[in-house]
Amino acid sequence: MTEYNFETEGVKKTITYLNRKAPYGTIYALEVLESVLISAAFEQHANIVFVDDGVFQIKKDQDTADLDMKCFLPTYGIIEMEKEDADEDEDMDMNWRIIVEKESMEARGLTTDDFKIEVEVLSSAELADVLDTSDAVIGG
């Protein structure tokens, strides 16, 4: 067992979290959220992107009581708050974006009114630029 020590002090990267799976059918939505939350402590730039069925993750009115499963929606609220904190704190060099792809949203009959949190809606072409300039992409 070799424990590696990374030099991360002073390094600033852009990490994109690419959420493409529907919630509850699989755990990816929940576990990727856990990793987004942890990353806040590292003060990196982050794009939290919802594409394909990932857009269903932030649908309003989720109620998992009948499934005995934990509902993720409140956790997205925490992410929204982290983003607001970063936006307002001028001493913090941390830019978070919460992005929904327009094409994915529309194919699923959704509008921004259907979402629990505030999002930036980008076209495929605009999102392609965001992905292209990411340093690391973590899929869910």
Added chain:
Amino acid sequence: MTEYNFETEGVKKTITYLNRKAPYGTIYALEVLESVLISAAFEQHANIVFVDDGVFQIKKDQDTADLDMKCFLPTYGIIEMEKEDADEDEDMDMNWRIIVEKESMEARGLTTDDFKIEVEVLSSAELADVLDTSDAVIGG
């Protein structure tokens, strides 16, 4: 722990194995094969059906040496032999069919020449009848 004992003596059913996944990307093709082989001992009727990407399971010329993975193709040969044994043995009331759906095969640019084993090619409508008259369907 409760061990249940089924009365299976004299019961004759038709079990359909519905293979819809490509080989090697996931293990389903291999493990469903293991269950088909075991079932031969129970002398039941069986339909071994290849639909969607399942048709790739019996593609000729598979060579997994570079992946260090076990190649399934020889096992399909065993199933073909089990079927022939059942067909030839007049005392054995066991009818096995190995079926490929025509639509799935054609969409993937395949013909029966591409397959390692002899198959019956059925149209979607004909296969729908086979599924409809199965007593149990086990997917892979």
Added chain:
Amino acid sequence: MKFGILINEGPFTHQASDTAYKFVVAALEKGHEVPRVFFYYDGVYNANKLSAPQADDRNVVKRWSDLAADKGVDLVVCIAAGLRRGIVEDNLMDGFRISGLGQLTEAAIGTDRLMMFGD
């Protein structure tokens, strides 16, 4: 009526085990029999007694185990699938037993309906 159950995915990652559990409970409540649940593929992970979910989450492994104790459902883990994935007697939860694939064929033959849950 007798239902046989086949579960092909592990706990938490896929909903399969959750849906199967809800189905079994509803079937038993209606007076049906569920003589056997067979765990195959990654489904064998449902029998891992070391699983310790967070306090506010459901305990999938314990829930199956309790069902075996309370309702006498026969929980069978496939030996071949379990060996390669490391689900063996050492870490097997109470109420589960390890056996061969023939137990799945038996369940397919000996029940009125075989229900499959997986990915």
Added chain:
Amino acid sequence: MKFGILINEGPFTHQASDTAYKFVVAALEKGHEVPRVFFYYDGVYNANKLSAPQADDRNVVKRWSDLAADKGVDLVVCIAAGLRRGIVEDNLMDGFRISGLGQLTEAAIGTDRLMMFGD
């Protein structure tokens, strides 16, 4: 160049762990560094020391363990993902260690490329 590796699926059921292993071996052969492999989601099952595949199959768990011993690759199992799935110190293969999700963020920040393998 430094590569960080993220593996999201368990052994055998998905090819992800196989592809990742082949990638890591090829990268090391070319003189690149692979300081850390992080096991997340069902990827934690790659660390189950009870896994005993058939003699004619590859031993995925042992292969990772040997790579840690031979090449000093840091194999980290996510503690939260491991707890819910029952991969804990009791059944952890040699060469793996259990730690928090921050170790994944570190690998994303501290390497030149993060490679993800999964379903």
Added chain:
Amino acid sequence: MLHTVNKSPFERNSLESCLRLAKKGSAILLLEDGVYAAINGTSVSDKVSGATKDNSVYVLGPDMKARGLGESQLIDGIKIVDYAGFVDLAADNDGVTPWL
């Protein structure tokens, strides 16, 4: 025959294969991520609506609720069942084909 579909119609081909291979008059139950096929105004709604002409289509209520989908968004002709209703469907039809 009861056909069960647990995959999103936007992500996988399970629903499509089910519709192609389910005999006319079959029952189809949409569950887990399959419930997204039951809602109006999506890129697959027309196809699913067409299927309600030939088959009895059901959707699992608890899975809709978990995903924030309401009865008002349902395609006409699709009926909601709970787990007890799922059991009834499995019992009343003479077999079950899973499209996973």
Added chain:
Amino acid sequence: MLHTVNKSPFERNSLESCLRLAKKGSAILLLEDGVYAAINGTSVSDKVSGATKDNSVYVLGPDMKARGLGESQLIDGIKIVDYAGFVDLAADNDGVTPWL
């Protein structure tokens, strides 16, 4: 940017999403079950062939061989790489986006 696709284009939407969201001029590597997208004469061949105009498309040789696919079946313009070539692609492009 290197985009990796490991899913069959007949089963899932991964390739489609990759093609929609990869910037022109990107590299795309088809691996695992994704290699089925690289072959001629299928229902998706035209789409993939079109993608070779805007992007550099590669396929992982060991995964083709395992699945019984030969070089002669490849769509024009797609190049075969081995694991060492995969490493080079990851190193030579300035990032990796996985479409799993």
